[in-house]
Amino acid sequence: MSVIEAKSVSKIYNPDTIPVHAINDVSLTIEEGEFTAIVGPSGCGKTTLLNMIGGLDSVSEGHISVSGVNIADLNEAALTDFRLKNIGFVFQSYNLIPVLTAKENVEFVMLLQQSHQSAMDERADELLTKMGIKEVSQRRPAELSGGQQQRVAVARALASKPKFILADEPTANLDSHSTESLLDIMAKMNEEEKATFIFSTHDQRVIDKARRIITLEDGRIVSDEKK
Amino acid sequence: MNFKLAWRNIWRNKKRTWITASSIGFAVFFACVMQSMQLGSYERMIDNSVRFLTGHLGVHQLDYWDEKILDNSFPEETLTELNLGHESIIMGVPRITSFALASYGDKTKGALITGVDLSLEAQFSYLENKLREGVYHTDNGALIGAGLSEYLKLGVGDTLVLLSQGYHGVNAVGKYPVAGVLKFPVPDLDQSAVYLPLGIAQTFFGAEGMITSYSVLLDDPDATEQVQSQLIGDSDVYEAMTWKEMMPDLVQGIELDYYGGLVMVYVLYGVIGFGIFGTFLMMTKERTYEFGILNSIGMKKSRIQRMVAIEILLLSFLGVALGLIAASPIVVYFWANPILLTGETAAAMEKFGYEPIMPFALDPQVFYDQGISILLIALFLGVYPMLAIQQLKIIKALKE
Incomplete structure (x- = not known):
């Protein structure tokens, strides 16, 4: 079952002056449970494509459907709500809320969804345990290492059981040990929670772990391989 | 959450x-202290004038205020017809006032003759406190201004001759021993004031039992209009005038000064407002990326706005509280211990008939008004972050 369908998607910056085709006629389908890496050199459009799939950026041409919903049809508030319920985000710089503890950060998205406190507690504890950071659950981000912060970010992204998780260069700021560890955890989550992961990366270790590799060049898909 | x-x-x-809370607090502190000082000086000015000149309310015969002559006086015994039972009324004093020529030796000068109940007057206008020489309480003597005493070259124990036109045109002539010399800060009064016991003055003017005014003092000046409406009932013989009606110059002077002070406060609001706005601007710019992240993970802009609005509210409350906490002891201290002025400032104030002090008003309204004003300014400036969040573009924010 496909969770994402992109058809002839283009992103053109400065269409009225000097048009720049950041994404050029890209079509792809992501199935539930995939562990996909979008790779390519810097400036090839990986982040732009991820942003459009995540509803953070608009498409210039074509359309993107998530679980059958054309996200271009949603207004701003509805799109925010849609992201909240369907998409988990992991950013390169972790981007945790600095004033909340690790556990509160994990609970945050569930809180926005108005989940019950006991359900939030249970889910946050479960995820933090699976991430191996239960013991630091009461610490704030500034008191955590980069690897720990990124694990909290992954836990936050998974907390509300979204349809898929978009991770933009999730290992770019991590050392090799933290990267390995994070990838293992995400692979485990992919297995256990059937969570769909889509990464943008040029980290070979991520590419090695991915089961599908989509390669972009100059805004076009030049290869799409499944292992 | x-x-x-x-x-x-x-x-x-x-x-x-x-820094933000302090700038808000400073505005509240400064505005409170400034306004308390301003209102305090008005209160003192009004109290001085009301006690010495008119009372909060003055009861006269209907035509007296337009034509201040003895023929428009009224019998003292009719005071029983006044409704003096209002709880705000502290006391009242009867006075008879007119002009006369005051003479001693070969010197003569125009004088303002006021017949008063010396005991009541001592409590009402603190006249006794003006005594510089001789005795205050006298049965048949005169108390005269120091300036007049100097001009006529007469002192305590000398005999003052008064010559005037009395009630209904009778000749008014009398000789009175000087019992005391009073010192008034207002030069005009100092050079012309003659106080006689009420009965003596009535006899001098041939107006036995008559008074020209009955001045009423209230403990709550705000009740003036209410008491005014009850004081004389439906009488078509008397009128009760408020101090504002009787001293329009004072009211205008206070209003002029008040609005001048208000301009100062607005300038202060403006300066502080820019400071607060600068902080809000910085806070918004610094956190644009964070707002972008929150929005991208599913926090609606309206919820981000609510969160920031609460922050602004908390900051503003903190600032206002700091200002009020800092201002309260200062205001209370100077309310209890007014600043004593010296030198030229003191001399200038005395010349205008006011004590050379800088009194403070202890009016909760001052704290309330300034607190609310600064709070409203801070909240108004908080509109900027709200608009900035409303116009947030996630992609642009994430690139900040």
Whole structure:
């Protein structure tokens, strides 16, 4: 079952002056449970494509459907709500809320969804345990290492059981040990929670772990391989 | 959650929070102190004038205020017809006032003759406190201004001759021993005032039992209009005038000064407002990326706005509280211990008939007004972050 369908998607910056085709006629389908890496050199459009799939950026041409919903049809508030319920985000710089503890950060998205406190507690504890950071659950981000912060970010992204998780260069700021560890955890989550992961990366270790590799060049898909 | 986030957010950058709260607090402090000083000086000015000249309310015969002559006086015994039972009335004093020529030796000068109940007057206008020489309480003597005493070259024990036209045109002539010399700060009064016991003055003017005014003192000046409406009932013989009606110059002077002070306060609001706005601007710019992240993970802009609004509210409350806490002891202290003025300032104030002190008003309204004003300014300036969040573009924010 496909969770994402992109058809002839283009992103053109400065269409009225000097048009720049950041994404050029890209079509792809992501199935539930995939562990996909979008790779390519810097400036090839990986982040732009991820942003459009995540509803953070608009498409210039074509359309993107998530679980059958054309996200271009949603207004701003509805799109925010849609992201909240369907998409988990992991950013390169972790981007945790600095004033909340690790556990509160994990609970945050569930809180926005108005989940019950006991359900939030249970889910946050479960995820933090699976991430191996239960013991630091009461610490704030500034008191955590980069690897720990990124694990909290992954836990936050998974907390509300979204349809898929978009991770933009999730290992770019991590050392090799933290990267390995994070990838293992995400692979485990992919297995256990059937969570769909889509990464943008040029980290070979991520590419090695991915089961599908989509390669972009100059805004076009030049290869799409499944292992 | 919004509150928890907001509360923790404001303590994220403690230095900035304290700077913002302090700038708000300074505005509240300065505005409170300034206004308390301003209102205090008005209160003192009004109290001085009311006690010495008119009372909060003055009862006269209907035509007296337009034509201040003895023929428009009224019998003292009719005071029983006044409704003096209002709880705000502290006391009242009867007075008979007219002009006369005052003479001693070969010198003569125009004088303002006021017949008063010396005991009541001592409590009402603190006239006894003006005594510089001789005795205050006298049965048949005169108390005269020091300036007049100097001009006529007469002192305590000398005999003052008064010559005037009395009630209904009778000749008024009398000789009175000088019992005391009073010192008035207002030169005009100092050079012309003659006080006689009420009965003596009535006899001098041939107006036995008559008075020209009955001045009423209230403990709550705000009740003036209410008491005025009850004081004389439906009488078509008397009128009760408020001090504002009797001293329009004083009211205008106070209003002029008040609006001048208000301009100062507005300038202060403006300066502080720019400071607060600068902080809000910085806070918004610094956190644009964070707002972008929150929005991208599913926090609606309206919820981000609520969170920031709570932060602004908390910051403003903190600032206002700081200002009020700092201002209260200062205002209370100077209310209890007015600043004593010296030198030329003191001389200038005395010349205008006021004590050379800078009194403070202890009016809760001052704190309330200034607190609310600064709070409203801060909240108004808080509209900017709200608009900035409303116009947030996630992609642009994430590139900040």
